[in-house]
Amino acid sequence: MKYEFSEIESKWQKKWQEEKTYACKNGDKRPKYYALVEFPYPSGQGLHVGHARPYTAMDVVARKKRMDGYNVLFPIGYDAFGLPTENYAIKNHIHPAKVTHDNIQNFRKQLQMLGYSFDWDREINTTDPEYYRWTQWIFLQLWKKGLAYKTTMPVNWCTSCKCVLANEEVVEGVCERCGAPVIRREKSQWMLKITAYAQRLIDDLDGLDFIERVKIQQKNWIGRSTGAEVDFKTTEGDILTVFTTRPDTLFGATYMVIAPEHAYVKKWAGKLTNSDEVSAYVTEAARKSDFERTELAADKEKTGVELKGVRAVNPVNGKEIPIFISDYVLSTYGTGAIMAVPAHDTRDWAFAKKFGLPIVEVVKGGDVEKEAFTLKDDTGIMVNSGFLNGLTVRQAIPAITQWLIEQGIGHEKVNFKLRDWVFSRQRYWGEPIPMVYCEKCGWVPLPEDQLPLLLPNVDSYEVTDTGESPLSKITSWVNTTCPHCGGPARRETDTMPQWAGSSWYFLRYMDPHNHQALASKEAMDYWSPVDWYNGGMEHTTLHLLYSRFWHKVLYDIGVVPTKEPYQRRTSHGMILGEGGEKMSKSRGNVVNPNDIVAQYGADTMRLYIMFIGDFEKAAPWSSKAVKGCKRFLDRVWNLADLCTDEMGYSHANESNIHKTIRKVADDIEAMKFNTAIAALMTLVNDFYQNGCSKGDLGTLLLLLSPFAPHIVEELWQRLGYSGKGMACQQPWPTYDESKTVSAEVKMVVQVGGKLKGSIIVPVDSEEETVVSAALAEPKVAAMLQTMQVVKTIVVKNKLVNVVMKPKA
């Protein structure tokens, strides 16, 4: 009897489809478990082995949880709005909806080919008007809460996509998606006020089971820092406010710097004696792309111009100090102005050295002529600082802050690096923003009963030269009436970014066919929160942060029952090409899951992708190693012919079976899928060694079923177990703790920590018994001719270490 994987796999996949084996029910009495994977973008290339790793992992988890007795929600859908589809549509003159539809067909087929236990009745698609109706609805709620606003500001403009990007989408000055340079451009944009949630996005991480690196990366991205705002009087009689995290160094502030974009540059323009030089610098700074700025930042070469004719006054000592403009000060952070303390800040130090400005040491502990002394702890003592002298930095910060408050010129202040989310995209294939502009009433939201605002058909999806969305050309759609006053008005023509639909999709799965709400209250109460969400690290500061933000807003307006959407977040490593480099079309090292399934079957594919290595780390694909997994399944298959008819456990394997039941369960929970499979392989090797009964094999099949469900169902049926139902519907085997240990144990004998041999003793033997057995061990006994025992260390059931010294 041969293992015909291809027939077996289609047989069971068909049965699962027909019987809806993996459908789950809202409100079921069993405890719920919500396992989530990041839904794919249905690209034309189809499913990639990079998808198979996290999807298989969570499928294993979902299948295991069902066997543990949970009502498991394990859904899938498609994040289908986005640029590649639109670009493909433009090139081939096919409607993006058609492209999307075809790609989804292909993805669905591939996902089913791998035997994933998704509940296919809950499949969603972000481009479906019944779906994006609620994406638009959420936007309206954000508007009502004052969290959506339109403003003109310099934005990141991708020169190739001809589209605005969020800060999160710009990587090293280039577009994250296409790699083209990003320039800054003034544009009127919809913005979402994620900054209003900055503190809560940090604080609420505490109660979550996110892997630590995700928490840290999110915290760094949000970038909270505590300091003070300080007002400096100027010779113009106005006030220049700065933000500093080092108010303790105020006595060392020998000059000030403001960003080239700072409003005061214009305000003081008339007073400046070097206005030509200043405006030249401002123009030059504005001209620089983000890429050039980033490049220059790398070598830290400082540039700047003094604003001659205007000076500021240091409030602690009354000294007049110069004011510079320089692009090392960012207009978007703090107040866009700083007090420069060259002795204790490396950037200010470099600038001061270049421009010959005074460096005044106010914290003793370094050599400020050589480099800035920046430690912010108790290492340094305040000097040259009047009433602060003698204090440590940590003591000086509250002291000076108190003084600033008393003087009425400053206060404590918290700042974040996080900026508001640029939400407009000048493209066709996205959710229309349901807003209307009326000359009389301003921006007016579409009434909720007019949702969904359908994406109109256009003749051409080409981007316009002016950088406006293709929608702007459809005048019949753009021109409308104001929902407020009934007068003529224009629709917003920008669409939402791809992150919109994915910010709430996990809620729709809970109740995907609801026409009254994004999901019913009952459904959300039952399923919330997602118990385990696995996804890529690349989404940590984008999707994961955005969806936490939206969820908190929905929580605040009473729509969702929990503060946080996801209880546990884990992340998988990348699958690399055979040589260890990234898989890419250009390198020609892409592995297509279809080929692996055709050659070895879905079960081998699943098993290998889980066995390949540590789930959290990158792992190179090996076409040779795949065979090892196929060989293992062949060995399992052949056991059906070798096993005895006995229904219980055969004695020789019993303790190993109990141990393996525990190990596989523990390893799945800890994402150690590779060692879970190794344990199953060991057990199979034992079966070959010691023989196995039908009962042994039945248990092995149940343990294997989350990983290789098709072969398991087939063997389960052939062994005659089908009266109990399918293997995937069985409870997880139980183990007996007492049977995981054998009656006797091998203990290691060491002398001075070096391995000398081993002894077999009954479990939990007394120390004296163990020690005398150890001393009788031949090698140890031989050593005792010339040595004497100093002491012995016994680790229960593990080892004996005898410490010796030469006989006197």
Added chain:
RNA sequence: GCCGGUGUGGCGGAAUUGGCAGACGCACCGCACUCAAAAUGCGGCGGAGCAAUCCGUGCCGGUUCGAGUCCGGCCACCGGCACCA
């Protein structure tokens, strides 16, 4: 520069919480089966040595009866942030 992570055989990787380094798999070698090969089964497989033994988890030092694991100091690579005051 800052934050996080990782360094273990020819390769992918194991090793509760300081207790037999190299589980499991790949590759390779040997044996059985075969006319032969493949497949399969069984065995071997860190290095040096005939052996007893010695050496071995990126490098240098330390703590400990005992260190891949803990501490101090380096090096290399990967990921994130990057003039955030």
